[in-house]
Amino acid sequence: MILDAKIPEGPIAEKWTRYKATIPLVNPANKRNIEIIVVGTGLAGASAAATLGEMGYKVKAFCFQDSPRRAHSIAAQGGINAAKNYSNDGDSVHRLFYDTIKGGDYRSREANVHRLAEVSTAIIDQCVAQGVPFAREYGGLLDNRSFGGVQVSRTFYAKGQTGQQLLLGAYSALSRQIGRKQVQIFSRHEMLDVVIIDGKARGIIARDLITGKLERHFGHAVVLATGGYGNVFFLSTNAMGSNTTAIWKAHKKGAFFGNPCFTQIHPTCIPVSGDHQSKLTLMSESLRNDGRIWVPKKKDDSRKAVDIPEEERDYYLERRYPAFGNLVPRDIASRAAKERCDAGYGVGSSKMAVYLDFSDSIRRLGKDVIEARYGNLFEIYEKITGEDPYTTPMRIYPAVHYTMGGLWVDYNLMTTIPGLYATGECNFSDHGANRLGASALMQGLADGYFVLPITIGEFLSKDIRTKAIPTDHPEFEKAEKEAQERIARLMSIKGSKPVDHFHKELGKVMWEYCGMARNAEGLQKAKKMVQDIRTSFWKEVIIPGSADETNQELEKALRVADFLELGELMIDDAFDRNESCGGHFREEYQTEDGEALRDDNNYAYVSAWEYKGDNQAEVLHKEPLVFENVKLVQRSYK
Amino acid sequence: MKITLKVWRQQNGKTPGNFNTYTLPDVSEDMSFLEMFDVLNDELIRKGEDPIAFDHDCREGICGMCSMYINGRAHGPLTGTTTCQLHMRHFNDGDTIVVEPWRASAFPIIKDLMVDRSAFDRVIQAGGFISVNTGNAVDANSIPIPKEDADKAFDAAACIGCGACVATCKNASAMLFVSAKVSQLALLPQGQPERHLRVKKMVEVMDEEGFGNCTNTGACEVECPKGISLDHIARMNRDYLVSNIVD
Known part of the structure; x- marks a missing residue:
């Protein structure tokens, strides 16, 4: 099989606009007869289900939680990127595109990333219209902050609860469609398999988690928005229930798996405290706006942080990466922390931690300002560790956070199984080998609100005469x-x-x-x-x-x-x-x-793995990455 | 630490339940309350017994899934804290802790400590939104919102929908939950067109779902892990009154 990413012709900045103008559509009368299954109700799933419902499709949405509002997007803290240039610091769609390609270490697909940057601005508009209470300036306009790997302020936020607010926005849009009976919701349901009929995805098998009963559900198309697989590491910042089952079952039925080894280890998490630990808690990257990371210059220094004088501290990120300092991308910050700890400079009882210190910022800005910016994060830290970060530096260490890999998809977000789509974290598409902070929320909502509802028309327009397939079909x-x-x-x-x-x-x-x-x-x-x-x-x-x-x-x-x-x-x-x-x-x-x-x-390719059967080696397919708009260079943040 | 747990066990919604007693001889004070349950369940499973079913997911205090009634208090003894963020260092060696599910007729028990909170979803489906289709939005900065209003709306929007307010209320009233959403949208210019219709529809469904009435005891505010204020209930009552007059 030859992988066809179906990237539209034309200059990069015009591809999406031109493609949208030519994509086949499904007329409103036919939409009423078409059913779509959406699995997962996080940012990507809830926004897709809501939007497809608004368009007139009949949607069935599934989540394993007791309510669609609890999907793990809710836990995202720091913010969402958009090329609004409200900060007047020279931001643009091209710059967001470039930063994302570079941040991903040149292992993502140009056309997809450019589209992501283009639709980013509409996401903010949509969320504000829904009533998402982003942080504002005293003039009443939206505030921005900086995130790692970029030199502009393009991150919109709602304290340290941006994911919660965006998800509740998408959940409210979804709830509206449930109320209008455009979407039927199946909570406490887990998808256990995808059903393929005549080569196309036509439904799922789901287990009702209360009764244990297996159910068959038909859809003209199936959209997976089931999140990442970081829990393969047991300890991660994912929710306890986050899992790979939906995409793994799809993989075994023929969907290629893209770049499975690309995992994001987030640099600032609360360190492991014992064998009983069930999960790790993230401390938002936004903290690196005002916090400085350091370790003692002396090995095995057992003094308290406050007792170590300034000249005996090694602010190793500022030392190694003067241009970006504490705001280097996540992969680089994580490796640098590991390097220091492995070399014997780690702090805390386990010696597997570094300090994230706010004393300079508190002196410069006052405790009130720091509290307004990060109050809830400081509280979480204190609850878990019993230490007060206003007076003692936080101890942090990297932890598994996000998986850039996922099901391989083409420009339409369709997997190698016709009619099966993957959106948000569960696809491989936009972040290459490293995701920039505040870009996961952007991608989830871009896919769900603005990309998939349009691109899915390409497949469904050919299916308007297909009647609903009864679920007593032998494949079901x-x-x-x-x-x-x-x-x-x-x-x-x-x-x-x-x-x-x-x-x-x-x-x-x-x-x-x-x-x-x-x-x-x-x-x-x-x-x-x-x-x-x-x-x-x-x-x-x-x-x-x-x-x-x-x-x-x-x-x-x-x-x-x-x-x-x-x-x-x-x-x-x-x-x-x-x-x-x-x-x-x-x-x-x-x-x-x-x-x-x-x-x-x-290695400038996407690895796309094909399942061949139990206990057989998977076959590697390669999608070559062609860079026409960005020059490949050694990534430098120095 | 040695901890004795008295936990509510109930096979399903149709069978009666009872308290079972378990003793954990070696609880670390760094454990979260739910990690203590992990340890207990591990032990039960190894003995071939049925582990205790409880809801939980993010374990960082934001998804709102965890829901234990601990020593007579929703989410336990600490203020502003969900069960998953409660650590054992707040208990003492030798303590006996009683753990029950949320109790409210609008939240039927599913199994052990798990309850069905889908009534909350249905209240939101009745009107807890702004009717704006994807693609209809104007530029975000064309709607300036005074910082104070935006901050107040945020405080209301911080609700995690856990149901502690209902569980702790002697009337099992959902007023704090419903008013948080009504208030968030009433404080924002985007929420004005549907302001009156929204509050009426949401209150109607709230009543249909079997939640009790509010008698302003304020227990909900005390136990809310996100510190949602009673002010929102006042704002909702005012809006509800106005919406009836407008009609």
């Missing part, structure tokens, strides 16, 4: 039976170890060998380890209760079974990519001063 029966058998097999193991045991084991291997730094030898070792954990999982896991009732252990087991397969593919992908780029740091490939060393001659 087959898919349900497969899901049923998998559940029955899991329930029948009756081993001795809980699901979490295997999930933690997997997480340790992934973090150690496929985390912030990777090398060929370690990856080979890890592949075997993951296979072994998978084997013992299917022999030794225990799931109490039955499958015909509310059973949270069964839910976890189904998710972890898929993580155990995905983990191996991530390792394969990291092993294949003999270069360092963005968040993918192969220790064999680095510059003399420890920066990522790309190999554009051999």
Whole structure:
């Protein structure tokens, strides 16, 4: 199969406009007869479901949470980027496009990223119209802040709760369509498989998490907006329920998986405190606007932070990257923290932490200003650690946060299965090998409000004569039976170890060998380890209760079974990519001063993996990345 | 720390429930309350017993999914804190802690500590939005909003929809939740065209769903993990009155 990204002709700045003007449409009378399934109700899913409903399509939306308002987009803190240039600092669509391509270390697709930058401004307008209470200046106009990897202020925010406010905006638009009966909502439902009929995605199998019953749902098209797979590492900033099942099942049915090894490790998270830890908590990147990162100059310095005089502190980001200082991109800040801790300069009892210090800013701006900007974040920090960041520097360490990889999609956001779309974090498309801060919210809403509802017309316009397919079709029966058998097999193991045991084991291997730094030898070792954990999982896991009732252990087991397969593919992908780029740091490939060393001659491609069957090696396809508008250079923030 | 837990167990909405007692001999003070439940569940599963079902997701105090009634208080003893952000350092060695689900007839029990809060969604579906289709918006800065109003609207919009207000209210009233949304949109210029219709529709569905009446005891404000103020209830009452007069 030859990958066709279907990038429209024409100069980059005109592609989207021209394409929109020529895309086939579905007329309103026909939209009424077309059903679309949207899985996931985060920013990408809720905005898509709402918009498709407004357009007149019949939509079914699914989420595993008890309400669509709880999807994990809600936890995004810092902000959302848009090329509004309200700050009059020289921002433009081109600059946002360029920053995103460069920030992604030249491993994303130009046409998609440019479109993202173009629609970014409309997102802010839409959200304000919905009543999203962004931060404002005293003149009543919108305020902006800076984020990592850029030199303009283009980030719109609502305190440290921007994701919450944007999601509640999308949720309100979705709720409106549910009230109008344009959208039917299925909460506490988990998608377990996609149903393919005559080569097209035509529905899903979902499990009602309360009754345990399997359900069949038809759709002329299926949109996945199911988020990232960072929980493959067990400990991450993702919500406990975030999982890969929907996209992994789609992958096994024929959707190629793009760049699975591209994982974002966020530099500023609260460090691990013990074995009981269930998740990690992010401290927003926006804190690096006013916080300075440092470690002691002396190894194993056990003095309290406040007792270490100024001249004995190493502000290593400011030292190494004077142009961007504390606001270097995430991959660079994370590696720099790891480097210092590995070299013995870490702080705290575990020595695996660095300081994020606000004392300078508090002196300069006053405590009130800092409190207004970051009050809720400081509170979260104090609740978790019991320490007051107004008087003691925060201790932070990198943690798994976001996955740039995901299902491969073309310009229409369609996967390699016709009629199956992937939007938001669950596709691979816009962030290359490293995502810039405040760009995830932008992409989720761009895809859901402004891109997918239009591009999906290309597929659906050919389907206006297709009647709803009854769910007693043999393909529905087959898919349900497969899901049923998998559940029955899991329930029948009756081993001795809980699901979490295997999930933690997997997480340790992934973090150690496929985390912030990777090398060929370690990856080979890890592949075997993951296979072994998978084997013992299917022999030794225990799931109490039955499958015909509310059973949270069964839910976890189904998710972890898929993580155990995905983990191996991530390792394969990291092993294949003999270069360092963005968040993918192969220790064999680095510059003399420890920066990522790309190999554009051999690796300027998207890896798109094709599933070939259980226990068979996946086949790698390559989509070459062509850069016509940006010159490939060694990424520098010095 | 040694902790004794008395936890409400109930197989499903149709069967009666009861308290079960569990003892945890070695709880770390750095654990969150939910991590303590993880440890207990791990133990139960290894013994082949049914683990305790409870709702949780983000574990950073923002998704609003966690919902435990701890020692007679929604989300436990700390103010401004969700259960997932409550740490064991706020308890003492030897404590006995009683854990129940949210109790309100509009929030039926699903299993153990899980309840069905979809009534909240239906209230929002009735009118908790501004009717603006995608693509209809004007430039964001063409609607200047005084900072003070924007900040007040934000404070109302910070509601996480957890239901602590309902759980803690002796009447199981949802006034704080409903008024937070009514108030957020009433404070903003974008919310004006539908202001009166919105409050009427939302209150109507709130009543249909079986939430109780408000008697201004203020318990909801005390227990709200996001500090949503009673002022919003006052604002909603005023808007509701005006909307009836306007008709």
